[in-house]
Amino acid sequence: MPSRIAEGPACGRRLFFLGSRQRSARQAINQGRLQTLWDGETRSALHQHHTAARNEAKQVAFARTPVHQCYTKQTMTYVLHYAPDNASLIIRLALEHRGVPYRAQLVDRARAEQSSPGYRRLNPNGLIPVLETPQGPIFETGAILLWLADTHGGLGPAPKDLTRGAFLKWLFFASNTLHPTLRMLFYPEKYISPEHAGALRTGLKAQLQTAYTHLEAAAAETPDWFGATNPTILDFYTCAMIRWSALYPNGETDWFDLARYPNLKRLCAHIETLPATAALQTAEGLGSDPFTNPQPANPPQGSAT
Numbered sequence: 001m002p003s004r005i006a007e008g009p010a011c012g013r014r015l016f017f018l019g020s021r022q023r024s025a026r027q028a029i030n031q032g033r034l035q036t037l038w039d040g041e042t043r044s045a046l047h048q049h050h051t052a053a054r055n056e057a058k059q060v061a062f063a064r065t066p067v068h069q070c071y072t073k074q075t076m077t078y079v080l081h082y083a084p085d086n087a088s089l090i091i092r093l094a095l096e097h098r099g100v101p102y103r104a105q106l107v108d109r110a111r112a113e114q115s116s117p118g119y120r121r122l123n124p125n126g127l128i129p130v131l132e133t134p135q136g137p138i139f140e141t142g143a144i145l146l147w148l149a150d151t152h153g154g155l156g157p158a159p160k161d162l163t164r165g166a167f168l169k170w171l172f173f174a175s176n177t178l179h180p181t182l183r184m185l186f187y188p189e190k191y192i193s194p195e196h197a198g199a200l201r202t203g204l205k206a207q208l209q210t211a212y213t214h215l216e217a218a219a220a221e222t223p224d225w226f227g228a229t230n231p232t233i234l235d236f237y238t239c240a241m242i243r244w245s246a247l248y249p250n251g252e253t254d255w256f257d258l259a260r261y262p263n264l265k266r267l268c269a270h271i272e273t274l275p276a277t278a279a280l281q282t283a284e285g286l287g288s289d290p291f292t293n294p295q296p297a298n299p300p301q302g303s304a305t
């Protein structure tokens with residue numbers, strides 16, 4: 001149980017201090033030993049500390065550093081484990097749009113690298129993406145997005161915003177319903193025997209159409225946090241799934257027609273105007289109109305499947 005909660009003003013995070021370790025972490029910061037936490041020099045100084053206290057101190061230092069300095073004063077940069085046109089695309093859109101520095105680490109899907117023991121140490125489920133952060137590796141697209149939004153701000157309603165609840169329910173609808181249903185459509189063999197795959201797909205397509213109808217209705221209300229001028233993590237999540245619905249699996253996309261969802265189409269068209277999208281068109285070979293009229297990715301590195 002946290003003995004006390006203090007506010008981390010700079011990066012906007014709440015900090016949890018644990019009894020005596022709190023003093024140790026605080027001491028390290030006050031003595032200036034955490035300024036260059038991520039380089040070798042300070043690492044050796046930190047060896048004097050108890051390991052647990054050291055880990056907490058890292059988080060305290062990170063949280064107290066203004067966002068724009070998190071990556072310049074320290075050498076720690078987020079690492080995004082990605083494959084082109086995979087769910088990592090959503091995280092990358094958020095990172096690019098928010099201007100958060102990161103390093104993109106290709107997961108070679110052609111060699112099933114996501115299933116390797118090394119990758120499974122980051123994500124035991126063997127799924128892309130993973131974002132390595134000062135708090136450790138984070139997997140699950142929704143979790144990463146929410147963590148980025150809360151850590152950096154500017155990607156959706158803040159925790160105390162009155163619209164936060166409405167925003168969260170649709171974000172979780174995207175991650176808990178739409179995304180897993182798409183996943184079953186793309187990889188039925190992971191869920192059912194081959195002779196039943198066709199029937200499963202038929203059922204899933206109907207479920208997805210209903211899900212998109214609900215999402216369209218939410219977008220039609222034009223809340224600030226969905227399809228508005230300032231894009232949110234929900235916008236990024238939605239337009240990526242729309243892209244995949246139109247593309248995958250090859251020959252099985254007849255159920256999806258973006259023209260039936262004019263507000264979602266408007267959202268996609270807006271996201272296509274962003275510099276973040278332009279950056280990813282280049283980095284992942286997404287082609288022109290990647291959300292309103294997507295074509296299969298032609299990435300300079302790696303493969304989508």
Ligand SMILES: N[C@@H](CCC(=O)N[C@@H](CS)C(=O)NCC(=O)O)C(=O)O
Pocket residue numbers: 085086087088114126127128129139140141142179183187
């Ligand atoms: N629930 C996961 C799903 C991620 C997911 O389905 N990733 C796909 C790529 S888009 C993947 O890693 N597929 C490889 C596989 O299933 O082996 C999340 O939200 O991150």
